[in-house]
Amino acid sequence: MSRQINVIARAVAALGRGARLLPAAGSAAVLAVVVAACGGGGGATPPDTNPPPQAASSFTSGAISGFGSVIVNGVRFDDSGAEVVDDDGGRHGRDDLKLGAQVEIEASSVDRASGHGVATRIRFGSELVGPVSAIDLAGQRLTVLGQQVAVGARTVFDDQLTGGLAGVQVDQVLEVHAQFDAAQGLYRATRIEAAGAPSEFKLRGLVAALDAAGHTFQIGAATINYASAAEVTPQLANGVRVRVRLQTTAAGGQWIATRVDNGEREHEDHSEAEMTGLITAWTSATQFSLDGLAVDARNATFPDGQAGVVLGARVEVEGAIVGGVLMATKVHVEDEEQEHERGEDYELHGAITAVDALAHTFTLRGVVVAYTDTTEWRGLADTGLAVDVKVEVKGNLSADGTHLDATRISLED
Known part of the structure; x- marks a missing residue:
């Protein structure tokens, strides 16, 4: 019977995926079909006396906020046996996972009491790879491939970008991990790093001003020409999110696409799901999309109320993914400024790999950690660092986002 329900749910989700939102009538129809398939209201269906065993599975998405192993949404995922892939399916090592990177984690059932899980697959990917055309230090913004990128207190800069945003140069090629703020029409960066000299640029965003005859469309202020693209998604239309691969040289004010893919990620069913991100489409507080994934929150609790659940709001949603829809059980509205003021946005666990006593810094899990006279010490002092x-380590990003300012350092067994 569970197999029938999954098939029905997937079929209905596929029919409605174009809108990416699940209307109330559609949900009722799904329930009616499922009830009928289960024998409700009609002839009795013999029970499945020997159903196949199904292991609990979890799905988590958000920015990496620490290591030991990988910490996302406050959960420590053991990544020792996990497959690590990029958004093209290419395999990577665990060292390629960086602080602030946006990831999706498939794992065992999460132990909520201890905040631990065992990851089986970790997928990471950025929204933008391209050159900087403008920098606004006062407004904490920069322009990459015609897109506005906002920098905040939780934007991690690779330590190669000395000074953070102040160290970025016009024409420099960057890779930007971010979440799209549909209310403001910009990308809120969670990690920015130098991209060197890539063979192609990348952009994930919403299609606008589609000209099918001229084979062009816009994403933000960038005009994309897809006439010579090797692949173009058949779902190409205004308002659809796409992922575009681009030549590194523009022609006639247009970026030349080599490939245009569907920018919405497919989600398998998961009995547990927790996503943190920005609301990218909104019908009501109980029907919206989170990073393109439809959310049905009609049966959810709202600890912070529903007033803050609006387009562009940062929320944490818990529930289960069924047929391509996140069936929410709880929706929490996050106040990023309040959380930052607590002083423990980031968390690192592991063995120190380098110490600079003169600079009052050390390196842990590839991250430079600075300590001061206000740092709290537990089980050791600065003289014990080796x-x-x-x-x-718990703490906040430095003002330039390039290292961690420790608020607390504790000795681990």
Whole structure:
């Protein structure tokens, strides 16, 4: 019977995926079909006396906020046996996972009491790879491939970008991990790093001003010409999110696409799901989309009320993914500024790999950690810092976003 329900749910989701939102009438229709398929209201269906065992599975998405192993949405995922892939399916090592990167994690059932899970697959990918055309230090913004990118207190800059945003140069090619703010029409960066000299640029965003005859469309202020693209998604239409691969040289004010893919990621069913991100489409507080995934929150609790559940709001949603829809059980509205003021946005666990006593810094899990006279010490002092000593660090990003300012350092067994 569970197999019938999954098939029906997927079929209905596929029919409605164009809108990416599940209307109330559509949901009722799904329930009616499922009830009928289960024998409700009609002839009795013999029960499945020997159903196949189904292991609990979880799905988590958000920005990496720490290591030991990988920490996302406050959960520590053991990544020792996980497959790590990029958004093209290319395999990577665990060292390619960076602080602030946007990831999707498939894992075992999460132990909520301990905040631990065992990851089986970790997928990461950025929204933008391209050159900087403008920098606004006062407004904490920059323009990449014609897109406005906002920098905030939780934007991680790779330490190669000395000074963070102040170290970025016009024409420099960057890779930007971000979440799209549909209310403001910009990308809120969670990680920015130098991209070197890539063989192609990348952009994920919403199609506008589609000219099918001229084979062009716009994403933000960028005009894309897809006349010579090797692949073009058949779903190409205004308002549809796409992922575009581009030549590194523009022609006649247009970026030349080599491939235009569907920018919405397919989601398998998961009995547990937790997503943190920005609302990208909105019908009501109980029907919206989170990073393109439809959310049905009619049966959810709202600890912070429903007033803040609006387009562009940052929310954390818990529930289960069924037929391409996140069936929410709880929707929490996040106040990023309040959370930042707590002083423990980031968390690192592991063995120290380098120490600079003069600079009052050390390196842990590839992240430079700075300590001051206000840092709280537990189980050791700064004189006890040494290579291979295992510690736990909690803190905030530095003002330039390039390292972690520790608020607390504890000795670990």
